[in-house]
Amino acid sequence: MQSMGNAGSSARKVQISVSRPGPVRHLEGLLLGAAFCFASALVALPAAAQSASPAQPAIASAKVPPSNAQLASPQIEEKVDRLLSRMTLEEKIGQLVQYNDTGNQAAGAKGQPNTESDSSKVVLAINPVTANHIDAMQLAATGRLGSLLNLVGQARTNQYQRLAVEKSRLHIPLMFGADVIHGFRTIYPVPLGLAASFDPAMVTQLAHMSAEEARTAGVDWFYSPMVDISRDPRWGRTIEGAGEDPFLGAAMASAYIRGYQGEDISQPGRVAACVKHFAAYGAAEAGREYNTTDMSEIRLRQVYLPPYRAAIKAGAVTIMSAFNALNGVPATANPFLLHQVLRKEWGFNGFVTSDYTAIMELLNHGIALTPAEATQKAITAGVDVDMMSHFYDSQLSGLIRSGKVPMSVVNEAVRRVLRVKFALGLFDHPYTEGPEITHAVAAHRPLVRRAAEESIVLLKNKKLADGAPLLPFSASVKHVALIGPLADDPGDMVDGSGAGNPTDTITVRQALEERAKTTGGTLVYAEGTQIDGDSTTGFAQAVRAARSADAVVLALGEAAWMSGEAGSRAYLDLPGNQEQLLQAVAATGKPIVLLVFTGRPLVLDWAAAHVPAILEAWFPGTEAGRAIADLLYGDTSPSGKLPMSFPRAVGQEPLYYNQFPTGRPPRGIDLSKPPTFTTRFFSRYIDVPNSALFPFGWGLTYSSFAFSGVTVSRAAIPLSQALTQRGTPLVFATATVTNTGSRKATDVVQCYVRNLGASVEQPVRDLEGFERVTLEPGESKQVRFPLGFRQLSFYNVHARQTMEATDYTVWIGDSSLASEAAHFNVVAPEEAKASR
Numbered sequence: 001m002q003s004m005g006n007a008g009s010s011a012r013k014v015q016i017s018v019s020r021p022g023p024v025r026h027l028e029g030l031l032l033g034a035a036f037c038f039a040s041a042l043v044a045l046p047a048a049a050q051s052a053s054p055a056q057p058a059i060a061s062a063k064v065p066p067s068n069a070q071l072a073s074p075q076i077e078e079k080v081d082r083l084l085s086r087m088t089l090e091e092k093i094g095q096l097v098q099y100n101d102t103g104n105q106a107a108g109a110k111g112q113p114n115t116e117s118d119s120s121k122v123v124l125a126i127n128p129v130t131a132n133h134i135d136a137m138q139l140a141a142t143g144r145l146g147s148l149l150n151l152v153g154q155a156r157t158n159q160y161q162r163l164a165v166e167k168s169r170l171h172i173p174l175m176f177g178a179d180v181i182h183g184f185r186t187i188y189p190v191p192l193g194l195a196a197s198f199d200p201a202m203v204t205q206l207a208h209m210s211a212e213e214a215r216t217a218g219v220d221w222f223y224s225p226m227v228d229i230s231r232d233p234r235w236g237r238t239i240e241g242a243g244e245d246p247f248l249g250a251a252m253a254s255a256y257i258r259g260y261q262g263e264d265i266s267q268p269g270r271v272a273a274c275v276k277h278f279a280a281y282g283a284a285e286a287g288r289e290y291n292t293t294d295m296s297e298i299r300l301r302q303v304y305l306p307p308y309r310a311a312i313k314a315g316a317v318t319i320m321s322a323f324n325a326l327n328g329v330p331a332t333a334n335p336f337l338l339h340q341v342l343r344k345e346w347g348f349n350g351f352v353t354s355d356y357t358a359i360m361e362l363l364n365h366g367i368a369l370t371p372a373e374a375t376q377k378a379i380t381a382g383v384d385v386d387m388m389s390h391f392y393d394s395q396l397s398g399l400i401r402s403g404k405v406p407m408s409v410v411n412e413a414v415r416r417v418l419r420v421k422f423a424l425g426l427f428d429h430p431y432t433e434g435p436e437i438t439h440a441v442a443a444h445r446p447l448v449r450r451a452a453e454e455s456i457v458l459l460k461n462k463k464l465a466d467g468a469p470l471l472p473f474s475a476s477v478k479h480v481a482l483i484g485p486l487a488d489d490p491g492d493m494v495d496g497s498g499a500g501n502p503t504d505t506i507t508v509r510q511a512l513e514e515r516a517k518t519t520g521g522t523l524v525y526a527e528g529t530q531i532d533g534d535s536t537t538g539f540a541q542a543v544r545a546a547r548s549a550d551a552v553v554l555a556l557g558e559a560a561w562m563s564g565e566a567g568s569r570a571y572l573d574l575p576g577n578q579e580q581l582l583q584a585v586a587a588t589g590k591p592i593v594l595l596v597f598t599g600r601p602l603v604l605d606w607a608a609a610h611v612p613a614i615l616e617a618w619f620p621g622t623e624a625g626r627a628i629a630d631l632l633y634g635d636t637s638p639s640g641k642l643p644m645s646f647p648r649a650v651g652q653e654p655l656y657y658n659q660f661p662t663g664r665p666p667r668g669i670d671l672s673k674p675p676t677f678t679t680r681f682f683s684r685y686i687d688v689p690n691s692a693l694f695p696f697g698w699g700l701t702y703s704s705f706a707f708s709g710v711t712v713s714r715a716a717i718p719l720s721q722a723l724t725q726r727g728t729p730l731v732f733a734t735a736t737v738t739n740t741g742s743r744k745a746t747d748v749v750q751c752y753v754r755n756l757g758a759s760v761e762q763p764v765r766d767l768e769g770f771e772r773v774t775l776e777p778g779e780s781k782q783v784r785f786p787l788g789f790r791q792l793s794f795y796n797v798h799a800r801q802t803m804e805a806t807d808y809t810v811w812i813g814d815s816s817l818a819s820e821a822a823h824f825n826v827v828a829p830e831e832a833k834a835s836r
């Protein structure tokens with residue numbers, strides 16, 4: 001069977017050459033799977049499982065205002081009406097169809113690059129149903145294409161746009177979507193790393209910067225942000241999100257939307273955002289990619305939905321339906337998610353695109369037996385645009401003719417797409433003009449360097465014999481040995497987003513060499529081993545280098561391709577023989593700083609026990625090396641905090657700080673010891689403590705901070721007030737934070753809340769506020785966190801968001817281990833009277 005296109009995620013994420021190819025999704029495999037579904041007599045799912053409605057309607061739907069005011073403009077509506085009334089069915093369906101750059105063969109053959117850097121990657125697609133070749137250019141010229149994906153570059157996007165605007169009957173412009181997820185040319189840290197900054201304002205600046213860059217290359221739609229909560233780092237796409245916490249996830253989600261879209265998406269340098277993947281894709285069972293998710297509606301609403309909700313509230317104009325099934329109903333055919341939650345409850349007035357071939361995959365899920373059925377299920381569930389399944393174009397007209405899909409459903413989907421196109425200003429300015437940004441922008445480097453610095457987390461920094469911690473390096477560290485496969489690896493620093501160029505990247509080696517030149521020190525470099533190699537031939541040189549040095553910097557971790565889409569791992573340790581290299585170097589007795597590059601939490605138990613200093617660097621982007629050098633030498637102090645728990649063993653996963661207490665919490669028991677009869681029958685393991693090796697919110701700096709005077713502004717809140725004054729703070733929690741060390745530094749002050757006595761079990765604590773605070777030595781600041789219905793409510797057994805008369809504890813500190821606490825109660829009317 002002919003390949004349908006360049007389907008593998010890493011290969012598709014535009015034009016980054018990596019030393020090792022990413023996993024390529026073979027569409028042939030998917031199609032064979034689909035064929036298998038046709039052939040095998042599938043047992044229909046029980047009706048209850050197929051019904052996408054929850055047993056209890058979650059929220060009585062009052063009239064909810066449209067989520068995006070710009071899309072609701074009457075002027076736009078009028079234009080949409082006028083255009084729609086002139087469209088044929090074929091042209092309408094065309095707006096719902098999305099392909100990648102399948103070009104036309106002739107163009108490629110003439111040596112005209114199909115994408116900016118590699119025409120050989122482009123092959124003709126084939127429609128699995130009609131067996132017709134797909135020529136995206138032809139479709140654009142005849143009004144049968146609405147948007148293109150992952151096509152980058154002014155020349156090629158304008159070429160397509162000219163066909164749509166000048167050749168097609170109604171001149172409707174195309175949208176150009178791409179996976180720009182942590183920068184376009186000037187690359188900043190991967191989203192998980194960016195979340196570690198706890199700095200949404202900076203995220204907004206970065207997102208805006210990437211939109212400005214990408215717009216010059218014809219991209220006007222970002223498949224970003226990915227806001228899926230992930231509590232299991234085996235799942236490779238953990239790298240693309242903000243980690244395990246809904247509050248942090250929601251803050252990051254809206255920060256991206258503000259940065260991409262601004263107030264008005266028609267303004268220069270703005271793009272349409274696509275929030276993904278709706279919904280709960282991050283809960284894939286066992287962390288296995290594309291796997292199913294199954295959870296209570298309470299958990300869905302309390303933990304998984306808040307970041308999507310925040311993105312929609314911030315005005316996101318598009319959203320992507322996920323690959324996974326949620327409670328038995330694939331998200332791409334799920335009216336509960338797309339109609340009830342998204343449109344009815346949240347007022348979403350943008351459009352929904354499917355994920356890549358997700359409509360076709362409904363066959364593999366086994367909930368549709370034919371392409372027609374898959375199409376019918378997807379569009380009636382609320383999926384407006386078909387990304388690459390080639391189903392809407394081949395099936396919809398037949399479904400309309402047979403009356404299986406009402407015309408009104410297609411009209412409404414087309415309206416939603418056209419609204420976004422009008423709002424983007426594409427009808428007035430369809431072409432991209434002006435200089436195209438093709439490399440990292442010098443003026444953007446300071447911002448991405450700051451982002452890298454803020455994202456890096458100092459996990460450990462032990463005092464050495466002289467009483468001072470290893471970091472920052474003291475003046476006596478003159479000769480440094482830099483060892484490891486990621487020390488001089490520009491590609492992995494910027495992989496997975498937009499169109500970053502490895503040649504623009506400053507590696508750790510380059511930055512430390514620059515510094516050695518200016519400070520008169522020396523740097524000796526040895527690769528030691530490869531990221532996933534098993535040869536030990538480089539070890540001897542690495543050990544020699546270490547012996548000759550005052551201190552060693554070891555740059556270990558994953559290759560970027562090991563995370564991201566289709567990057568699930570069953571083991572979470574350093575790949576290959578890197579830990580052996582670490583042990584060999586540690587045996588020299590030299591002080592070691594371990595730099596960990598990774599897209600997910602790893603198991604770092606040996607390192608944590610034996611290495612004095614560990615910096616979690618994620619994949620920091622274009623300015624990786626300089627940011628790391630600044631931190632090593634103390635030009636800046638680390639301020640990142642973990643957005644995900646780092647486990648002691650993979651068997652603890654899914655591991656997250658905001659877990660339920662259970663009926664047998666192992667309070668006061670030393671879980672590092674094997675159980676005895678009296679310590680056994682608790683919620684624990686017999687072979688590893690329950691706690692994370694490094695917990696959520698954890699991160700050290702070169703100074704120290706103390707917290708005191710944690711108080712709340714009132715001891716009791718009447719329940720009636722809590723339930724009626726939903727938009728205003730009910731109580732303020734305050735604390736004084738003091739820099740007790742000797743350097744200026746930044747701490748992320750975190751506010752956690754526990755709710756005891758509710759009708760539904762609540763987590764042991766939940767993050768409900770945070771603030772970055774920079775203080776001089778000896779300086780103090782009072783921080784104040786407003787706590788209102790949003791922070792204090794929970795979902796009851798009817799999956800309704802509510803508050804009850806319960807007891808609250810608030811902790812303020814600088815990690816999820818914060819211990820300074822205060823208390824207040826929410827009181828029912830009788831209790832309120834009694835306490836007067």
Ligand code: BGC
Nearest residue numbers: 009012179223276355356565
């Ligand atoms: C991924 C999406 C991505 C899309 C387009 C899919 O495989 O799941 O996150 O936006 O491809 O590249």
